[in-house]
Amino acid sequence: MRAPKSFRLHIGIFGKRNTGKSSILNLLTSQEVSIVSEIAGTTTDPVEKLMELLPLGPVLFIDTAGIDDLGDLGEKRIAKTMAVFDRTDLGVIVTNFKDWDNFEQMIINEFTNRAIPFIIVFNKTDLYEENKELISKLNLSEIQFTKTSALKKTGLIELRKLLLESAPQDFIDGPSILADLVGPGEAAVLVVPIDKEAPKGRLILPQVQSIRDLLDNDSFSVVVKERELREVLARFNKPPKLVVTDSQAFLKVAADTPPEIPMTSFSILFARFQGDLNEMVRGAMAIDTLKTGDKVLIAEACTHHPIGEDIGTVKIPRWLTQYVGGKLLIDNLRGHDFPENISDYKIIIHCGACMWNRREMLSRILKARLAGVPITNYGLTIAYSLGIFERALQPFPAALEIYKTGI
Ligand SMILES: Nc1nc2c(ncn2[C@@H]2O[C@H](COP(=O)(O)OP(=O)(O)OP(=O)(O)O)[C@@H](O)[C@H]2O)c(=O)[nH]1
Ligand code: SF4
Ligand SMILES: [Mg+2]
Incomplete structure (x- = not known):
């Protein structure tokens, strides 16, 4: 089911000409949505792209023309860019460490005047050294920033992470339960x-x-x-x-x-409501790759499970061991603390996180992605190891498709 456009988080991408706004959009969407060229002023009218941005869900990206455009035509383009501020829920300023000047400050003012949350992306890090003075200024003002090189394709997961952290709470709140x-x-x-x-x-x-x-x-x-x-x-x-x-x-x-x-x-239902069903379906499919002796992390949001102690410590370990046909090294974890280093785990199996807000579960999913560890949840694991996965995904066509095609 597609979310209507109005419910989507609108992410406006702003900056001077040639900073790499369109390149970043293309990388985030893995598509050639916006034309990229070395000629300043390539993007003229705002370019919109609807997509599912993992793990945020449905978003609308709006790529804009450079805010420093020149001449009569430039003025018209700037007016169109300015109008995008009015429909932006989350702003992204694309710049670099060398060319920061009044234009960036002007964009910041536009956001702050409208109380729009925003982040800064220092792109072209393959060309420009960090500007320490600027970084400490931003830190002082508590402005969030991240670094990318669209050319080298670096910094993208961190950028997604920052987008998630900065998105207004209304948009983080999930779809309905059922x-x-x-x-x-x-x-x-x-x-x-x-x-x-x-x-x-x-x-x-x-x-x-x-x-x-x-x-x-x-x-x-x-x-x-x-x-x-x-x-x-x-x-x-x-x-x-x-x-x-x-x-x-x-x-x-x-x-x-x-x-x-x-x-x-x-x-x-809670994998979808509190987390990201599609990502967790992919995670469950990693159960097939488990071998005897692999490390598995079973995590529960509550420090004390009100349903009964043994689902995470006894039942899931037993089902998994039977499925794999050998012993697994299982760690159980409870509460808000998450280990820094999770990359040794072959899979993370999480509870439904019904006591948390969605943002916290989405952050965990992102941490798992950053570490390259598949993550899934209790219900999906049980359905998978009992051989009724397809039946249990029947109400969710997109998730079922992922299972059937493996993509
Ligand atoms: N070296 C380097 N070049 C980059 C990077 N990102 C983008 N470029 C190049 O910078 C130029 C401008 O990129 P665009 O993505 O078109 O920039 P834009 O901000 O959309 O530009 P306008 O639409 O003209 O405002 C292109 O030649 C890109 O290939 C980067 O991280 N490193
Ligand atoms: S599913 Fe809900 S009740 Fe159970 S451990 Fe997780 S947050 Fe607590
Ligand atoms: Mg552009």
Whole structure:
């Protein structure tokens, strides 16, 4: 499902002519969106590009003409560039360490006057040495910056990281949990096993949030234990749009839900809501590459898991070991602290992070990407190792496509 343009984070790219604005856009999008040339003033009208920017989600990039353009034509171009400030949610100033002058200061003023968050990209680091004085000035003003060379293709992951950190919170907040899959007037069946691990007298947060999401959307929810599912489904004269189960009852629920009714787990819904489903699907596929003796990091957001202690320390290790057919070196981690060096791990398996804001989980996903370590979550891991991955991804066509094509 495509996010409407209005919901996308608009990232405006500004700077003087020839600083490499279009080159940076092309690198971020991995496409020749904007023409690049050594002639100053190549980009004339603003160029827009819609895309999914991992891990931020849907964004609209707007590449602009150099703000230092000359002559009559230049004036018209500058006016068009100035208009872009008004639809920018996050600003990027592309410059370099040699040519910083009043124009950059003018762009900063435009952002600060409008209270638009912005970052600075010092491009062409292959040509120009760092300007220490300028760096300490920016540090003093708490202005965020990063360094790239579009020519050498360096600094891009750091740039993405800074974009994520600087994006306004509204845009970091994820899509809905499941209401977009169900629709007003439609029903979802939520399967909640009540076993000894279920907390006494209440439901856990992902279940409660899912019910609330459906209510907000004028949808219905029917909440059942796994034993009653088959009977409840038989009572619907119009089938529900979705069945969602706790991952621990996955196999039984998959068996009892007719194939034409999409089925997934709370944890997979949260991979999307709190993180990045597509990236975590890629991560789960790395389970196939695990070998005996590989290091695996299992991370939980809570220091104390309210659902029961053993999912991360017993069940997932057991499923993984069975799948791999040999012993794995598993570290368990809890809470906000994340090790600096994670590159020894062959995979990171995370909880649904239902207690966190999305930005924190996205930062973790990015750290994993930076270290080149696949990251996935509990529900996806369970579905993968139980052989029902495709079934569990049925409600998410883009993620299913990634699984089928491996891209
Ligand atoms: N050496 C070096 N050259 C770069 C780098 N980035 C871009 N260039 C070159 O700089 C020139 C201008 O790049 P563009 O991406 O067109 O710059 P722009 O800011 O979009 O320019 P206008 O559209 O004219 O305002 C091109 O010749 C690029 O190949 C870099 O990191 N290092
Ligand atoms: S944040 Fe993680 S560990 Fe805590 S309840 Fe949610 S899924 Fe479980
Ligand atoms: Mg350009």
